[in-house]
Amino acid sequence: MFTQLLVNGLIAGAIYALVASGFSLIYATCKFVHFAHGPVIALAGYFLYLFFSLLGLNFWIAIILAIILAAFFGLAINVLVYKKFRQRKASPVILLIASFALLILFESLILIFFGADVKTIGFIKIAKGSEFAGAIITPLQIVIIIASAVLFALLFLLMKKTKLGKAMRAVADNKQVSEICGISTEKIYNWVFIIGSTIAGVAGILVGLEQNLEPTMGTSLMIKGFTGAVIGGIGSVPGAILGSFLLGLVENFGIWFLPSGYKDAIAFIILFIFLLFRPQGILGKKNQSN
Amino acid sequence: MIEAYFIHLLILVGIYAILAISLQLAVGFSGLLNLGHIAFYCIGAYTSALLALQGLPFWFCFLAAGFMAMVFGFLLSLPTNKLKGDYLALATLGFSFVVTAVALNWTGLTRGPLGLPGIPKPSFFGFSFANNFWFLILVLIIATASYLIIKRIIQSPFGKALEATRDDELATRVLGKNTLKLKSYSLAISAFFAGIAGSLYASYITFIDPSSFSLMQLIPVLCIVIIGGLASLKGTIIATVVLTLLPEPLRFIGFPSSVVGPMRQIIYSLLLLLILIYRPRGFFGKIELE
Numbered sequence: 179m180f181t182q183l184l185v186n187g188l189i190a191g192a193i194y195a196l197v198a199s200g201f202s203l204i205y206a207t208c209k210f211v212h213f214a215h216g217p218v219i220a221l222a223g224y225f226l227y228l229f230f231s232l233l234g235l236n237f238w239i240a241i242i243l244a245i246i247l248a249a250f251f252g253l254a255i256n257v258l259v260y261k262k263f264r265q266r267k268a269s270p271v272i273l274l275i276a277s278f279a280l281l282i283l284f285e286s287l288i289l290i291f292f293g294a295d296v297k298t299i300g301f302i303k304i305a306k307g308s309e310f311a312g313a314i315i316t317p318l319q320i321v322i323i324i325a326s327a328v329l330f331a332l333l334f335l336l337m338k339k340t341k342l343g344k345a346m347r348a349v350a351d352n353k354q355v356s357e358i359c360g361i362s363t364e365k366i367y368n369w370v371f372i373i374g375s376t377i378a379g380v381a382g383i384l385v386g387l388e389q390n391l392e393p394t395m396g397t398s399l400m401i402k403g404f405t406g407a408v409i410g411g412i413g414s415v416p417g418a419i420l421g422s423f424l425l426g427l428v429e430n431f432g433i434w435f436l437p438s439g440y441k442d443a444i445a446f447i448i449l450f451i452f453l454l455f456r457p458q459g460i461l462g463k464k465n466q467s468n
Numbered sequence: 469m470i471e472a473y474f475i476h477l478l479i480l481v482g483i484y485a486i487l488a489i490s491l492q493l494a495v496g497f498s499g500l501l502n503l504g505h506i507a508f509y510c511i512g513a514y515t516s517a518l519l520a521l522q523g524l525p526f527w528f529c530f531l532a533a534g535f536m537a538m539v540f541g542f543l544l545s546l547p548t549n550k551l552k553g554d555y556l557a558l559a560t561l562g563f564s565f566v567v568t569a570v571a572l573n574w575t576g577l578t579r580g581p582l583g584l585p586g587i588p589k590p591s592f593f594g595f596s597f598a599n600n601f602w603f604l605i606l607v608l609i610i611a612t613a614s615y616l617i618i619k620r621i622i623q624s625p626f627g628k629a630l631e632a633t634r635d636d637e638l639a640t641r642v643l644g645k646n647t648l649k650l651k652s653y654s655l656a657i658s659a660f661f662a663g664i665a666g667s668l669y670a671s672y673i674t675f676i677d678p679s680s681f682s683l684m685q686l687i688p689v690l691c692i693v694i695i696g697g698l699a700s701l702k703g704t705i706i707a708t709v710v711l712t713l714l715p716e717p718l719r720f721i722g723f724p725s726s727v728v729g730p731m732r733q734i735i736y737s738l739l740l741l742l743i744l745i746y747r748p749r750g751f752f753g754k755i756e757l758e
Contacts, residue, residue, distance in 0.1 A: 211554055262745050271501055271553050271757045275690065276744050278503075282687050283737035286730035294726070397683065401565065408558065439573035439580075446562040446569075453559045454547045 181313040183430045189319050191426025192326040193388075195419040196381035197403030198410070199333060200374030202418035205407065206350045207370045210273035214255055216400030217284030218375045222248035222382030223391045224288060227297050245379040252375025253368055255280065261364070281397060288393045297391040322384050329377060330419055336373070337415065346370060350413070401442070405449045411462025420460060475600045477713060482607035483668050485708045486614045488692040489701060490661030493618055496698035497627065498654040499634030501553070501757070504544065504560035505689060507567035508537040508659040510681035512666025514571060514578060517587045517676055526590035526597075526671065533667035534660045541659025545652040553758075564683065571678040583677025590671050607668055614661050619701055621657065630654050631699070634755070684733060688712070691736045695743050697753025707751070711736070 197219060204212045222244050229240035259280065263273050308315060337343040348356040349366045357363055385395060402425065404412075410421025425445060432444040452459060487509060494502045512533035519529040548559045571578050578584065589598040590606065597603045621627050632640040633647045641647050670676050688711065696707030715732040723731060748756050 211558070259741065259745075266745070266748070268744070268748065269553075269756075269758050271557065272744055272748055274554055274557055275501075275694070275757070276741055278690075279687070279737040279740040279744075282684060282733050283741070286733040286737070289730040290727055290734075404558065405562075437573060440569060443566050443569035443573070446566045449562045450547065450559065453551060453555060453562075457551065457555055 183434070184427070185313040185315055185319075187427035187430035188423065189315075189322055189388075189426070190430060191406075191423035192323050193381060193385055193399070194402045194406045194426050195422035196326050196329065196377055196384070197399050198406040198418040198422040199330065199415050200377040200381075201400070201403045202407040202410075202412055203333075203346075203377075203415050204370055204374045206413040206415065207346055208260070208367055210260075210270040211277060211404070212374075213274070213277040213400060213404075214280035214284065215252075215374065215378055215403065216281050216396030217288070218248050218252050218255075218378045218396070219382040219385070219399050220288060220391070220393065220396030221251055221284070222379035223299075223386030223395065224292055224297070226383050226386055227292075227299050227391055231297075231299055241383055244383060245376060248379030248382065249372045249376040252371040252378065256367060256371040260367075281400070285393055285397060288396075292391075292393065294393060299386050299391070318384075318388055322388065325380065325384065329380060333373070333377070333415065342366075342369060398442075402445060405445045407459075408449055409452050409459055411459030414459070414461045417459055417461030424460075472600065475604050477716065479600065479604050479607050479672055481709055481712045482604070482611040483665050483672070484689065484692065484712050485611045485705060486661055486665040486668070487689050488696070488704050488708050489615060489618050490658045490665070491689055491693050492696075492698075492701065492704045493621070493661075494655055494658040495693055496700070496704075496753075496755070497622055497634065498630045498651060498658075499758070500651060500655060501557045502560045502655065502658070503557050503686060503690075504562075504564035504567075505658070505662055506681050506683070506686045507564040508541055508662035509666040509669070509685075510567055510571060510678075511540050511659075512537045512663030513670040513676050513681070514584075514666075515663070516667035517584045517670040518577070520588050520671065521584065521586070526588075526592065529671075530590070530664060530667045533670075534663040537663025537666070538656045538660040541662075542652055542656040544659075545655040549648045549651055561683075564686075568678050568681060568683075571681070578678070581677060581679075583675055584670075585675045587670050587674045587676070589674065603672060607672075610664065610668065614664070615701065615705070618657075618661070622701070626650070626653070687733060687736045687740070691740045694740060694753075694757075695750050697750030698757065699754040700750070700752035703750060703752025711739075 197215070201212060201215045204215065225244035225247050226240055229235045229243055230237055235243070259276065260273065263276060337347060345356065345361045345366055346369065348359070348361060349363050353363055381399070385399065403422070406422030406425045407418040408421070409425060410419065411417030425448065428448060429441045429444050432441065436444065487505070491502065491505045494500045494505070515536040516529040516533035519532055520526065544560065544563050548556055551559055572580050574580070589596065589603070591597060597606050629640065629645050629650055632643075633645070633650050637647050692707045692711050693704060695711065696703030696705070715735050718728050718731050743750060
């Protein structure tokens with residue numbers, strides 16, 4: 179029981195962390211809450227469904243197309259919507275409400291185009307899980323954990339070693355000074371949205387394969403992602419990843435005491451505790467909460 | 469037939485008006501971006517419905533709904549008092565998810581997703597409001613009373629202190645006002661009116677389930693408050709009438725009912741985006757969101 183819950187917690191944590199890392203990358207750099215990250219995730223799953231299950235493309239081509247489209251979709255939101263707000267010097271709260279409106283908008287569009295029923299991608303036949311130290315784990319779940327670990331490593335290298343990553347961190351740290359140094363912040367914002375949305379695309383595909391597709395999946399994942407990000411420190415990507423794994427574990431161990439329907443409530447009680455006593459999160463810096 | 473339809477619409481306008489002016493009190497007049505307003509509406513509806521199903525008289529259920537929501541509003545304000553902007557929005561949104569999760573999972577009390585059917589229509593000392601026309605009169609009386617009370621609150625010294633807190637909290641504290649207390653009272657009063665709106669809704673529709681109080685329901689109310697203009701009661705009332713009636717023609721164009729729901733959400737979210745981009749003060753607003 180213990181190892182099973184541990185494994186389940188890690189898998190849930192890996193998915194939340196994929197959501198949270200993109201979300202918190204965008205928050206750290208652009209300084210606003212991008213709720214519309216949720217529909218980017220959902221759309222990636224639905225694109226895979228469209229290309230693979232409806233149009234019958236090759237599975238791997240469908241996956242690559244879905245991820246590329248998710249990245250473009252994130253970029254398009256930034257260029258077509260958020261940029262307009264930045265030009266007007268809108269406050270972060272206005273951007274938050276705007277992104278919330280975008281979330282509802284795209285969720286309703288998915289509902290109209292694909293319907294409310296649950297969609298199955300059906301690439302992976304129901305595989306019998308293998309036993310691993312007393313816990314049952316399916317091959318796909320192993321893929322989820324490995325894929326997220328690889329992505330986090332790549333993201334870490336990108337942030338620390340490349341020129342783009344350094345520029346991103348510079349903009350996150352101080353926008354004005356980085357502009358003086360010749361960094362085009364708009365260009366960096368575009369890159370941040372592309373990278374964040376690519377990770378979101380991977381998350382959407384993995385969730386689609388693991389749990390099927392629902393129009394509201396983006397919202398529920400987004401909620402978990404931002405809870406993880408707030409717990410870990412909303413402006414810090416490693417913090418967001420750490421917080422998400424913590425959230426996944428606490429939720430799954432929580433079912434020992436409470437019915438599984440209370441998973442969401444557990445997530446929010448943790449969120450509340452953190453907002454109250456440590457609003458900057460585990461790894462966040464204190465001044466970022468203001 | 470057409471008459472019955474208009475009465476139905478006007479009843480909804482009345483209920484939305486109470487909900488919107490109460491949110492206006494928190495967001496516009498006190499500067500508290502409360503994204504959990506639907507949770508108070510939900511608490512009010514469930515309190516009223518559960519008491520009415522026990523056979524208690526309507527006036528009692530109605531007031532109990534308001535007071536129950538008020539207590540929760542006050543309790544929510546205690547931990548979130550010091551939070552600002554993004555963090556307050558996220559915490560109140562989180563509260564809203566906890567309330568929905570409890571309504572879904574505390575099946576012993578709320579019957580979970582099955583909902584509560586057969587909620588009695590209100591009656592006062594033998595006079596029944598089961599007829600929709602009389603119910604409309606009741607809703608209009610309560611909506612007008614709520615409007616006058618909130619207007620009185622805003623014009624009182626207490627209301628002025630609230631606006632001062634919104635504009636400059638530090639300065640207001642320097643003047644010797646306990647701003648934390650002011651904000652708590654504001655949220656509690658706002659929650660009270662959301663609670664009575666919930667009670668009216670439950671006794672009008674006679675059936676409630678957790679999906680009536682999902683995140684989606686927040687969009688029309690938020691849209692009304694922002695499009696009408698922050699800190700303007702007149703704007704809120706006009707926006708309530710216009711925006712509640714606006715999507716109604718969709719029903720006559722001949723869309724299937726599964727499309728009308730998402731279409732309404734699309735209209736509201738698009739309007740919200742447009743107004744935030746081009747006229748962030750709304751039509752009658754006195755201040756901008758910060």
